Amino acid sequence: MRGSFLFFIAICFIFSLDTSAQYNEMLDSLLIEYKKQGNSKEKIGTLFYLFNATIYSKPSDAKKYAIEQLALSKKLNDKKGIGLANYNLGIYYANKSELDSATTKYEEALRQYTENSDTINRASTYSALSEIESVRGNYDRAINLKDSVIKIYSDKKDFYRLGVTQGQKGVIYMKKGSYKIALEQSLQSLKILDTINKPIRKADALSQVGDIEFELKNLQNALTYKKSALKIYEKYEDEVYQSITLDQIGEILSHQNRYKEALKVLDKSYKIATKLEIKNVQASVLANQGKIYNALNKNIEAKEVFQRSLQVYQKINDPKEIADNLTHLAILDKTPTEALQKMNQALKIADSIGAKKELANTYHIRSKIYEKLNNLALALQDYKSFKTINDSIFNISKSQQIEELRTIYETEKKEQEIVLQRNEIALLEEKAKVNNLQRILLASGLSLSLIIFGLGIYGLRQKIKRSKLEKEKVDAELAFKKKELTTHALHLAKKNEVLEGLKQKAEELKTSENGHSGYQQLIRTINFDLQDDNNWENFAKYFEEVHKDFNGNVKKKYPNVTSNELRLMALLKMNLSSKEIANILNISQEGIKKARYRLRKKLQITTDDSLQDVVLSL
Numbered sequence: 158m159r160g161s162f163l164f165f166i167a168i169c170f171i172f173s174l175d176t177s178a179q180y181n182e183m184l185d186s187l188l189i190e191y192k193k194q195g196n197s198k199e200k201i202g203t204l205f206y207l208f209n210a211t212i213y214s215k216p217s218d219a220k221k222y223a224i225e226q227l228a229l230s231k232k233l234n235d236k237k238g239i240g241l242a243n244y245n246l247g248i249y250y251a252n253k254s255e256l257d258s259a260t261t262k263y264e265e266a267l268r269q270y271t272e273n274s275d276t277i278n279r280a281s282t283y284s285a286l287s288e289i290e291s292v293r294g295n296y297d298r299a300i301n302l303k304d305s306v307i308k309i310y311s312d313k314k315d316f317y318r319l320g321v322t323q324g325q326k327g328v329i330y331m332k333k334g335s336y337k338i339a340l341e342q343s344l345q346s347l348k349i350l351d352t353i354n355k356p357i358r359k360a361d362a363l364s365q366v367g368d369i370e371f372e373l374k375n376l377q378n379a380l381t382y383k384k385s386a387l388k389i390y391e392k393y394e395d396e397v398y399q400s401i402t403l404d405q406i407g408e409i410l411s412h413q414n415r416y417k418e419a420l421k422v423l424d425k426s427y428k429i430a431t432k433l434e435i436k437n438v439q440a441s442v443l444a445n446q447g448k449i450y451n452a453l454n455k456n457i458e459a460k461e462v463f464q465r466s467l468q469v470y471q472k473i474n475d476p477k478e479i480a481d482n483l484t485h486l487a488i489l490d491k492t493p494t495e496a497l498q499k500m501n502q503a504l505k506i507a508d509s510i511g512a513k514k515e516l517a518n519t520y521h522i523r524s525k526i527y528e529k530l531n532n533l534a535l536a537l538q539d540y541k542s543f544k545t546i547n548d549s550i551f552n553i554s555k556s557q558q559i560e561e562l563r564t565i566y567e568t569e570k571k572e573q574e575i576v577l578q579r580n581e582i583a584l585l586e587e588k589a590k591v592n593n594l595q596r597i598l599l600a601s602g603l604s605l606s607l608i609i610f611g612l613g614i615y616g617l618r619q620k621i622k623r624s625k626l627e628k629e630k631v632d633a634e635l636a637f638k639k640k641e642l643t644t645h646a647l648h649l650a651k652k653n654e655v656l657e658g659l660k661q662k663a664e665e666l667k668t669s670e671n672g673h674s675g676y677q678q679l680i681r682t683i684n685f686d687l688q689d690d691n692n693w694e695n696f697a698k699y700f701e702e703v704h705k706d707f708n709g710n711v712k713k714k715y716p717n718v719t720s721n722e723l724r725l726m727a728l729l730k731m732n733l734s735s736k737e738i739a740n741i742l743n744i745s746q747e748g749i750k751k752a753r754y755r756l757r758k759k760l761q762i763t764t765d766d767s768l769q770d771v772v773l774s775l
Contacts, residue, residue, distance in 0.1 A: 184207075184210050184211075187203060187206060187207060187210065188207070190203060191203045191204070191207060196229055196232065196233065197233075198233060198235055198238070200229060201226055201229055201230055201233070201235060201238040201241075204222045204223075204225055204226035204229070204242075205226060205241060205242075205245070207219075207222040208222040208223050208226065208245045209245075212245075212248060212249065212252065216249060216252065216253070219245075219249060220246070220249050222245075223242055223245040223246045223249060224242075224246070226238065226241070226242040226245065227239060227242035227243065227246070230242055236269055236272065236273050237269075237273065237275065237278075239269050240265075240266045240269030240270050240273070240275065240278060241266070241278075243262045243263070243265040243266035243269065244262070244263065244266040244278075244281070244282060244285070246262040247259045247260075247262035247263040247266060247282075247285060248285070250262060251285070251288070251289060256289050256292065256293065259285075259289055260286065260289055263282050263285050263286050263289070264286070266278075266282050267279060267282045267283070267286075270282060276309055276313070277309070277313070277315075279309070280305075280306045280309040280310060280318070283302050283303075283305045283306045283309075284302070284303065284306045284322060284325065286302055287299045287300075287302035287303050287306070287325075287329070288325075290302060291328075291329050291332060296329055296330075296332065296333040299329050300326060300329055300330070303322060303325060303326040303329065304326075306322045307319060307322050307323065307326070310322060316349055316352070316353060317350075317353050317355060317358070319349055320346050320347075320348075320349030320350040320353065320358070320362070321346070321350075321358060323342055323343075323345050323346035323349060324342070324343055324346035324347075324350075324361070324362050324365055326342045327339045327340070327341075327342035327343035327345075327346060327365060327369070328365065330342055331368065331369055331372065336369055336372050336373050337373075339369050340366065340369045340370070340373070343362065343365050343366045343369055344366060346362045346365075347359070347362040347363060347366060350362050356389050356392070356393060357389065357390075357393060357395060359389060360385075360386040360389035360390055360395075360398070361386070361398075363382045363383075363385045363386035363389070364382065364383060364386040364398075364402060364405075366382045367379045367380075367381075367382035367383040367386065367405070368405075370382060371405075371409060376409055376412055376413055377413075379409050380406065380409045380410070380413075383402055383405055383406050383409065384406065386398075386402055387399065387402045387403065387406065390402060396429050396432075396433060397433060397435065399426075399429055400426050400429040400430045400433065400435055400438050401426075401435075401438055403422050403423070403425050403426035403429070404423065404426040404430075404438055404441050404442050404445065406422050407419045407420075407422040407423035407426060407442070407445055408445050410422060411445060411448060411449050411452070414452075416449045416452065416453060419445075419449055420446065420449060423442050423445055423446055423449075426438065426442050427439060427442040427443070430442060436469055436472065436473050437469075437473060437475065439469055440466045440469035440470045440473070440475070440478065441466075441478075443462045443463070443465050443466035443469070444462075444463065444466040444478070444481070444482060444485070446462045447459045447460075447462040447463040447466060447482075447485060448485070450462065451485070451488075451489065456489050459485075459489055460486065460489045463482050463485045463486050463489070464482075464486065466478075466482050467479065467482040467483065467486065470482060476506045476509070476510050477506075477507075477510060477515065479503075479506055480502075480503040480504075480506040480507045480510075480515055480519070481503075481515065483499045483500070483502050483503035483506075484499075484500065484503045484515075484518065484519055484522060486499055487499040487500045487503065487522060487526070488522060493526050493529045493530050494530075496526050497523065497526050497527075497530070500519055500522055500523040500526060501523075503515075503519045504516070504519045504520070504523065507519055513546055516546055517542075517543050517546040517547045518543075520539045520540070520542040520543035520546065521539070521540070521543040521547075523539050524536045524537070524538075524539035524540040524543060527539060704727075704730060707727070707730060707775060708723060708727075710775050711723060711726060711775055714775070715759070715760055717759060718759065718760075721752075722752075722755075722756050722759070724742065725738065725742070725749075725752055725753070725756060726756070726772050726775075728741060728742075729768070729769055729772040729773075730772050730773060730775070732769075732773070735749045735750070735753075753768060756768065
């Protein structure tokens, strides 16, 4: 118990830290505690938190903590610790883009969780494996894994995690190019999260819907969702996402030709990003400013901000954006030879990362530069390359649209089948009721006949038997239909396998960008141990069902009793020993003695009276 409680305290503590100084102080305290601890389950908990505290700052240290956590868990035969350690190692390898190693560790964690019937952690691991499949471009596999997660959270009625997972599924569909389905999934996520008091999560969902609307060219809708998300980020002083969202709003406004508003918003985003040293947002803002200046024919200003953006992207080593900035600078360059040099660099980068859209664009622009240099042969060659790549992108896009329509059709077809089966079940239930009534009436009539005539006993029994068999038949048919309905519901989101050729083409579109996956992995790690926060709530619910009105009686008779004292009284009501209570409340037995003494004093119980008897009498 103490180990898992430590996980929860640690997670809460990290979210209360506002400065790096606070964070370092917390980490130092934890390291001191770690060095004092012997080989115990408590130390497993400390190692878990040390992993989470260092995974994004000192990943090599985090790996060491996870390995030690795994070894200690095996030594103490702590099944949950073994699963957790493997899960953490999976996060480490996923962040290093060593996907095969990450998959191996996640699958080992999944095996432990399955053996221990740990459903919630199994769902977290399915979700992690789904993210890996998404990075690999295996979108159908990723979606099926998310469906498994959704099934678990639906059964558990864990609407918070259900809403989050629905949103993650929407992201996968967006990567796949199925924007309509992505929008539907994201709106479902938003609908769920809108009923739960998790404002930041709601803001994330609003922002995601805005991203999809932007891809669908619904600019005003995209702007509305992004502004709604921004209000929440501002209210809860989430400056990181304020900066990111302001940059995205600026980009949307620029696409609406509202350049003055866009520049004002982008300037605000840049100031926040500079204060927080968010390099990628700084570079993105500069690039968006450059595009606006270019549209306004302010070439000097455009060239200056594109150059600054390029320098930042080179520092953080983002090849796709480096190529994009080089392309913009080449377009602005008045000297064809210098422009050609930049386009050669951009072409080399785009080709190395397999960015087809960017590659086609660079060939197209370079063909125009060759034309200016009067090198018509190379200009024609580049134009042909542009057409070839652009046509392949168009064909893949069309194939994705066809697949999306097929998925929508199959989904609607399944939904119709479920509606029909529900109607059929309703009819069967009505038939069962009628048959039951007929059986009762028949039995009554035959009984009356038996009394009146004293004859036909054998016939009566036979009719009752037939009626019973008929009811059993109807009931069996009803049960079968319900089972069949469940099967259809479970397979609602599944769809036909994509043609192998289409998969191979889609594989060519896969990029190496996976910066968002580290953030998602951290969220899952935090969500894993947040479940422990529900333990006492669940206990209180079950306790109240068994000992009805206990809490109300205590509050009525002793209104000054605190929530902690009420917990102690509940455990005393269950007739538990001091040792057992100490373990549950995660304090020492000496602490329990002191708590009992304070409670006796507050309840004004004399030395002759028993605290246990007083509590039991309530």
